[in-house]
Amino acid sequence: MSLSGPSLPFLRADAAPLAPPERRLSDLPLTVLVGVTGVGKSTALSALTGADPAMRVLPDRREVTDAVMILPATGGAPVRDREERFRLTARYRQEHPGGMAQALGSLVADVRHWGEAPVFDGLRGLDEVRFAADSFPAWRFVALGAPDGVRVRRLLGRADSFDQVTAGSGGTLRAELAALADVEAVFTPAELDDLAGLPAQGFAPGDVLAKVRIVVSERRNYDPHLQLAGAGHDL
Numbered sequence: 226m227s228l229s230g231p232s233l234p235f236l237r238a239d240a241a242p243l244a245p246p247e248r249r250l251s252d253l254p255l256t257v258l259v260g261v262t263g264v265g266k267s268t269a270l271s272a273l274t275g276a277d278p279a280m281r282v283l284p285d286r287r288e289v290t291d292a293v294m295i296l297p298a299t300g301g302a303p304v305r306d307r308e309e310r311f312r313l314t315a316r317y318r319q320e321h322p323g324g325m326a327q328a329l330g331s332l333v334a335d336v337r338h339w340g341e342a343p344v345f346d347g348l349r350g351l352d353e354v355r356f357a358a359d360s361f362p363a364w365r366f367v368a369l370g371a372p373d374g375v376r377v378r379r380l381l382g383r384a385d386s387f388d389q390v391t392a393g394s395g396g397t398l399r400a401e402l403a404a405l406a407d408v409e410a411v412f413t414p415a416e417l418d419d420l421a422g423l424p425a426q427g428f429a430p431g432d433v434l435a436k437v438r439i440v441v442s443e444r445r446n447y448d449p450h451l452q453l454a455g456a457g458h459d460l
Contacts, residue, residue: 232294233284235335246337250283251330251361258347259354260369261443263376266346269369273344281343283334286325290314293328300364307439311446314431325349331363350447373411373440377420381428397421398430402437411444412437 236250243249256273258266274280284292294317295304304310320325327347334343348354348366357364371379399421402408412420423433 233288233332235338236284236332238293238333240329244335246335247249247333248336248341249330250332250343252363253334253336253343254363254365255281255361256282256342257357257364257366258345258369259349259366260347260371260437261349261376261447263379264369265379266369267419269367269380270344270346273367279340281338281340283329283343283345284340285346286349289325289328289332293317293331308442311442315446318352322352323360323459324353326357330357349443353447356371363426373444374416374419376440377433377436378423380439381423381432390394398433401434405434405438405441407445408437408441411441 226286258269260266270282274282283289290310291303294314296302298313300314304313304316317328321327329345348357354366354368358366399417402412402417402421408417416434420433420437424430
């Protein structure tokens, strides 16, 4: 199946022999950003491309996810809700343990467009990083992290229409935050108190709840506190 098109230009995932200007991404010295939403990947990406204007940035994780994992599973229907996307990508990982790393490494790139050392934003979770480090020795990684409370505030400030989950149905914000599944594994009661106070700074309670739900969902699916040294690789 060819994936070349508006969403993944000059890339394909079929098994046809390589043309002279093509290389497998698995063989190229990619620079890969590692981190979940709100840790500063966009800032790091701007710094990398600012230092080297010739550096080309591959379609991001969201675009590759849509083309390789989401749209094939839904018959071409787009999915905006973040938790539903997590569910579909988790199903993909059941069949492809390398997750996004495996999906990305399967692609073939036209290096006349992408160059010989492009950048990808980004991988998440120890399983993806370990798979990439084991399978694609030419890749290099830039790991980024931020406290979860900071991530919530960054999500509130960036106004990205993609950051959507179903909002709460009523009640006090503090009670709705406490009722989120697995929230106690991510935020302390004191941190939840601070988050519940964000509407006093001008943020809508529904937006606060939605962003906290995104952070908790990502922690459930991808551990942002990677112990990279423990993976046995110098990343």
